[in-house]
Amino acid sequence: MEEGFIPDVTRANGKGYIHSIAIDAVIFGFHDRQLKVLLLEYKSTNLFALPGGFIMEKEDLNNAATRVVTHRTGLKNIFLDQFYAFGNYSRYDPQPLKTIMTANGITPGDKHWLLGRFITVGYYALVDFTKAVPAPDGASDNCKWYDLNKLPKLMLDHKVIIKKALECLQVSLDQKLTGFNLLPEYFTMGELQNVYETILGKKFLRAAFQRKMLGLGILERVSKKFTGKAHKAPYLYRFVSAHKA
Template sequence: MDELKNYLPHISLDCTIFGFHDGQLKVLLLRWKGTEDWCLPGGRVLHGENLDDAAHRNLQERTGLSEIFLQQFYTFGDVERYKNYSFQETLAKLGLPIELGKEIITRDVSVGYYALVEFAEVTPSPDFFTEECRWWDIDQIPPLLFDHNDMVTLALKTLRRQLSYQPVGYNLLPTKFTMPDLQQLYETILGQSLDRRNFQKRMLGYDILERLEERKTGGAHKAPYLYRFDKEKYEKALKDEILFVG
């Protein structure tokens, strides 16, 4: 395919895009044309294009969002990267002749990225090779093509580990939110319950939240206070990577 000449050979990227909304954690998957087989969004890197720029381009094409927290987490370089189906089975499932398949599906070293978005804000869009792009519950992901199940597993472990040294929440919650809202976000990502008092004490100690004089309306008599992120302090915390240590 002539268009492949525009891209670096044997280098690709794959993106595990996690979506959070209302206590749910999902992952964005693509379905190949004419099949029931799914994979992660990904693509190749143009000549003269930085790797991170290629990842941001790919995510914007799939989600319609331009401001996304995106982080490189691992390089996948095994010689054998066909975990659920062999190379021949993969070509058959995708309806590709052997010669064309070898041209399209080469032995690539793939750089893995993960992102966390508010999935209600996303407009999922398939790429040239796929005809459906949609969210799957994190616990209901089907067997994926290539080694993409391994990618999702490692990306989720990395995201959970991130909570030990960086904050999450900005652009995932409303501008004003309650401490229970923030705790629900962390519990959803971690997949476990957290002690309310310890969580609140810890979060307030990081000095990235501003407590407002407003309380949440329409709730119980002792409605919780509303908070918002201090954007400048939040971004500094992301850069310094000093939160949640100790």
């Protein structure tokens, strides 16, 4: 049975799910020198939203996030990090969900569990743009990549959630070398530099960037990439986590 934002019409009474808590996923991809975010568009409404979901009664919080991201991207073993719980009272607004439910043929009572106040736990995922296969859920028209700089109008506080996710990504890029998760297995130094420059919003000098990355001892030089262009072919590298002592 399809798992989606509206969990399953047979469970519309909330049975099987923990109430008042949701998870939302900011799924980042990288393409064309741009950071992308995966968004859902809801049927017959003009509402865009982050992929999200609810926690099942006996499910670990982090597993709920993994489940959501796996379903939306078709990918397993995704890099996923919990970054913040959003719980301002001001984010409570039943209207968007009421609209979505109505558009899906459900007429909820005012006490419907999905129309109550929710605290949402934010996760960000880093995926290989070329591998992900965006899949809408039962209540949404579309699941598509959007340029981080050209986001459509988003539901509730989802824009704030994305902003915070980006800030956390920027920190983790420096500290935990997470950037590789946005690239395919093999990549050039230039492509890696693009990822860093785009996410951190600043330029690096090529020589220093390369020296630093190679100095970390986590890159394996694999082969060359012949682009068909009139210049020296760059090397392809691979990320190897187990670096020698």
